[in-house]
Structure formats: structure tokens, C-alpha cells
Amino acid sequence: MEVISGLMQGFAVALQPMNLLWCFLGVVLGTVVGVMPGLGPPATIAMLLPLTFLMNPASAMIMLAGIYYGAKYGGSTTSILLNVPGESASVATCIDGYQMARKGRAGAALGIAAIASFIAGTVGVLGLMLIAPPLARVSLAFSSPEYFALMALGLAMVVLLAGESMVKALLATLVGLWLAGIGTDLFSQTSRFTFGRMELLSGIDFVVVAIGVFAIGEVLANMRERGGAPAIALPKGVRNLLPTMQDLKDSRFAFANGSVVGFFIGVLPGAGSTIASFISYGLEKAVSRHPEKFGHGAVEGVAAPEGANNAETGGALIPMLTLGIPGSSTTAVLLAALVLWGFKPGPLFIPENPALFWGLVASMYIGNVMLLILNLPLVPLFAQVLRAPTYVLYPLILGISVVGVYSTSGSLFDVWLLAGFGLGGYLMRKLDYPSAPLILGLVLGGAMERALRQSLMMSDGSLGILVSRPVSAVMLSLALLILLIPLFGKFNGWRLKALK
Amino acid sequence: MKARSADFWSGLVLGGLGAYIIATASQWEYLGQDGPGPGFFPLWYGIAMSALSLVLVFSSLKSQTRIDWSDAPRALAAWGAFALMCAAFKLIGFLPAFALLTFFLVAVMYRRPLKVAAAVSAGLTAGFYVLFPLALGVKLP
Numbered sequence: 001m002e003v004i005s006g007l008m009q010g011f012a013v014a015l016q017p018m019n020l021l022w023c024f025l026g027v028v029l030g031t032v033v034g035v036m037p038g039l040g041p042p043a044t045i046a047m048l049l050p051l052t053f054l055m056n057p058a059s060a061m062i063m064l065a066g067i068y069y070g071a072k073y074g075g076s077t078t079s080i081l082l083n084v085p086g087e088s089a090s091v092a093t094c095i096d097g098y099q100m101a102r103k104g105r106a107g108a109a110l111g112i113a114a115i116a117s118f119i120a121g122t123v124g125v126l127g128l129m130l131i132a133p134p135l136a137r138v139s140l141a142f143s144s145p146e147y148f149a150l151m152a153l154g155l156a157m158v159v160l161l162a163g164e165s166m167v168k169a170l171l172a173t174l175v176g177l178w179l180a181g182i183g184t185d186l187f188s189q190t191s192r193f194t195f196g197r198m199e200l201l202s203g204i205d206f207v208v209v210a211i212g213v214f215a216i217g218e219v220l221a222n223m224r225e226r227g228g229a230p231a232i233a234l235p236k237g238v239r240n241l242l243p244t245m246q247d248l249k250d251s252r253f254a255f256a257n258g259s260v261v262g263f264f265i266g267v268l269p270g271a272g273s274t275i276a277s278f279i280s281y282g283l284e285k286a287v288s289r290h291p292e293k294f295g296h297g298a299v300e301g302v303a304a305p306e307g308a309n310n311a312e313t314g315g316a317l318i319p320m321l322t323l324g325i326p327g328s329s330t331t332a333v334l335l336a337a338l339v340l341w342g343f344k345p346g347p348l349f350i351p352e353n354p355a356l357f358w359g360l361v362a363s364m365y366i367g368n369v370m371l372l373i374l375n376l377p378l379v380p381l382f383a384q385v386l387r388a389p390t391y392v393l394y395p396l397i398l399g400i401s402v403v404g405v406y407s408t409s410g411s412l413f414d415v416w417l418l419a420g421f422g423l424g425g426y427l428m429r430k431l432d433y434p435s436a437p438l439i440l441g442l443v444l445g446g447a448m449e450r451a452l453r454q455s456l457m458m459s460d461g462s463l464g465i466l467v468s469r470p471v472s473a474v475m476l477s478l479a480l481l482i483l484l485i486p487l488f489g490k491f492n493g494w495r496l497k498a499l500k
Numbered sequence: 501m502k503a504r505s506a507d508f509w510s511g512l513v514l515g516g517l518g519a520y521i522i523a524t525a526s527q528w529e530y531l532g533q534d535g536p537g538p539g540f541f542p543l544w545y546g547i548a549m550s551a552l553s554l555v556l557v558f559s560s561l562k563s564q565t566r567i568d569w570s571d572a573p574r575a576l577a578a579w580g581a582f583a584l585m586c587a588a589f590k591l592i593g594f595l596p597a598f599a600l601l602t603f604f605l606v607a608v609m610y611r612r613p614l615k616v617a618a619a620v621s622a623g624l625t626a627g628f629y630v631l632f633p634l635a636l637g638v639k640l641p
Contacts, residue, residue, distance in 0.1 A: 165556075167559070170548075171552050171556065174518075174545050175517070187534075192528070223574045223609065390610070391605060391610040391612055395598075395606070399598050399624065402598075406594075412590065415586050418586075431510050456535050456536050460535075461535065
């Protein structure tokens, strides 16, 4: 009853004309930010923060949250159309989304991404509404050993992302871990693998590597075609640009999988949407009756990670609002906004500010509907990008890549790194090294090392701490089991069948 | 001498990287009073990388995988042009450098008529200018 009355109160706040307008503005701005690689929601929210001092806090929160989850809807667009992941969570979407686009199914991929985002986003809000306070307390039980085990589980997904050679996939992951280790060690302030370059002291941003390896590498690999025909075939007629009933039927489990995995991983501070999207993708492939379709344009391969990415938003707001712990850079900026407006996020936040909390929850329902209505009609429009001939499309990708990287860091050194990783991406394609494990290693490497070292500090150097705690032991066992799959003939046969 | 496969050479390069990581990481503290040092994690992935590289090198000796490099000159030419564009940012800025790169790709790599190359180059450059600095306020290199 308390939830229903709270939700009624929330809708009374969110349905006020001005709040509807702010919500619409937030989701539109978020979609634009998501479509542009490199322009992340944290920077956008931070830039808009001074403007929100003139607004009612509920309206401001509704708009800023709209940017947050709106960006996740938009993030899939460039991943599917151009193989340019704008954020780390979109890398998993590239794997099958871009393959669908190459087969002339870009519209269906974009449509499924929007529908998965809507369903999972709504599930995330439901979770935020129903189980926020108890779940936040559970998440506190997650300490460094559990985080290390979660990262290890995420890394184990490399088995499912590997190409024909497991050794090459593992090597790509290790290179990703090495790249993640470049920069200043936060524990000892030692600079590692920086080759004396000041620019490397703060490490290498994943955006540089992901855009270089995926987008630039793809352009270089396709340079063999001299013709000017469109790079990707696109069917005629709007109906052919949207997902079919069969696509929706095939994605049923993926919607549920992405929603649940994304939400629960989102609740854990620091775990993030990247690990949620990869675990959800791996799980979907593992339980699929047609694993052979994954990596070649499986619609479930788009629905699961996109769903997880969006459900994570609802989950990530829980520790921020109820414990005052931000789990990502975006929630950190949102937390800063709440503090600047005079609120104290923590266990008493919801009881003390019911109008703000329930207004936010209700606005997220409304915002998700707005995003679906906004995004589905845009699918045919976005898909038109692929009608461009290769000699227009490829310079466009190269230009967007440079702008995406430069807008993130403002550093020309990063643009040079982009060129280097682009060549690396081309060589990886030629030599049959999978790219996704490299990104997975890069994204998880830093957090994994931190969690491992903190765990060992807690236990005075004993690795036993990783297996003596039940949650961590279960997750590590699962990770080990997944990693051992290739050793068992029957399962490896299944994995290789999946590749063929 | 028998030609080695691409896996052999890539295994050697990654083995070299693994050895470099081990050599560098072993100069840093492995375990200190406060727990694992900066050398702890890199040392282990360096060892794993070296071991897996060896596996790749030895397995490549058994089976030879041939790679078609016929597209490499075109890919390298495009990459060279892209790298030149990056170098030109400091001298002439993003928009002129991007216009030149687009013109090169369309006219030289795709052998389109010069008029088409000029039109694509001007159109894309204008589009970037309108969208990024003007509409979104994004700073260009």
C-alpha cells in the first residue's frame, strides 16, 4: 500500500506539465548525447548542473535522470550502424548489432535495442520502487573479495566471446589487462608502463581503444572494396526496417535476462553496466538453442546486453539514493547535484523526501515510454545512414571517431593513440584475434586489480579470503567452470559448433 | 627457409610483450607491509601472457594458417592518410585536415571523379562544423 500511495504521489509530481517538459528535454538530450561517441552523460550532466540551481529540485532531478537513461537508449545507435561503441557498455552490442546491420537488418537491431531498453528500463524502475532499501543493505555485504570474484566471472565470459582459438582470446584479454594497468598505481603512486610519457600517467581511456579497434579497424579492413556501393544493404520499406514478430519472440528470454542481470549488477556500486552487458550476453549465448548465430547477427545478442545496460540505471540509483554511494561517474555527478541542492542521500533520503523520490520513479516510467515513442520512429531515419556509399560512410566514421576521442579528453596524444589502436584493430582482424576480450580486459582490469589487492590487504596476503566467503567462492567456482569449458570435449564441441 | 605462419610471428611479438611486462614488473614491489605492491598483478598476467604466447608459437609450428594480405597496401595507405591527418591537426586544425583526408579517400582510394570528391569533402566538413562546434558546442582538435 505504501508503494502504491508513494507512486500515486510520484505521478502527481511527474505529470505536472513543467516536469513532463523537463523529462522530455532530458530524454531527448540524453539520446543525442548517447548517439555521439565520447559525449558521455557525466560530462553533460556536470555541464548542466549550474543551470539546475534555478529549477525546482524535483524537476532538475527528473531532467538529469532523463539524460542518464536517455543516453543508454542512444548509445546503441552508433554501435549498430557504424561499429563505433560510444561507451564501454555498448561494446557487447557491437558484436551482433553490427553483424545484423551488415546483413541488412540494421533497422531490426535498432528496434530491438529500443524495445529491450524500454522493457529493461521499466523493470529497473520497478526494482528501484519495490526493493530499493533492502537491496541496498544486501549490496553492502559485497566487499573486495566478492567484487574480485564478480570481475573474474565477467572476464570468464571471454570463453563465450572467443573465436576459433581460445589461446588468442585469452591473449587479447591479457593485453587488455596490461592496457588497463598503464598509468599511475593508485595504491603506491608508482607510474607503470608509461614509457616516460606524462600523457599516460592518467592511463588510457577505454573510448580510445574501443573506437580505434572497432571503428577504425573496421574501416581499414573494408578498404579492400574499391567500389562505391553502400557498405551495407538496407531493405526497402519501413516495415522491413523494424523488428519482426519472430525477432520479438526470439528475444523473449533475452529481455528478461538483460532486465534481471542488469538490475542486480547495477545495485552493486562500481560493478557497472559494462560487466552487466557482457554477463548478460554470455548468459544468453550459453542458454541459447542456437548459439551458432551469436557473433553473426543474433537478435538476442542485441536484446540481452542492451536490456542489461538499461536495467542497470534503476539498480545504480539504489545505492546512490539509499546509501549515498555512487556506483559510476554519472551517479557520482547526480549525487553531487543532490548534495548541492541541500539533500542528504542515505537511509533517510526516501522517508524524508518522498515527493522527490517517487516523482523521480514515476518520471522514469514516463521517460521510458517517451523514449520508446521517440526512438522507434527514428529507427528508419537512423538506418538511412547505411544507404551512404562507402566513400562517404568511411570518412564519416573516421571523423566521428576523432571527434569522439578528442571531446572526451581534449588531448591530441589520445588521437595518436586512436590511430595506433586502429592499426592494431586491423591487425587483430587479419590475424583472427577477437576484439571484445581485449575491451573486456581493459574495462575490468583496473577494478579487478584493485579488488584483488584490497582483498589481500584484508587477509594479510592470504588468497584464502577469496574462497572462504560464500558469495565470492560461488562466483569464482562459476568463473572457473566457464573457463574450463574448452577442456571438456563435449562442451568445447558445443562452443566450436556455435562458431560454425 | 620455410615461411612461418602469422600465428608464429604474432605469438613471438606477444611473448616479447609478456617478457617485457615480467621484466618491468619485477622491478616494482611485489608484496609490501601494506599488502600486494604495484608489481603483483602485472607479474602474473605477464607470466600468463608469456606462457600462452609459447603455446601459440608451438601450435603454429604444427599447423600453418595462411593469411591473405592482398588488401594490406590499401589499408596501410588509408591508415597513413589518417595518421597524416592527425599530424596536420596542430598545423591547420581539424576541419581542413579532415577535408583533405576525405578528398584523398574519395578521389584516390575510391577513384571517384574529382568533382565528386570535392563535393563529398566539402559536404562532410560543413556537416561536422555545423553539428559539433555550432550545434553541440563540442571542441574540435
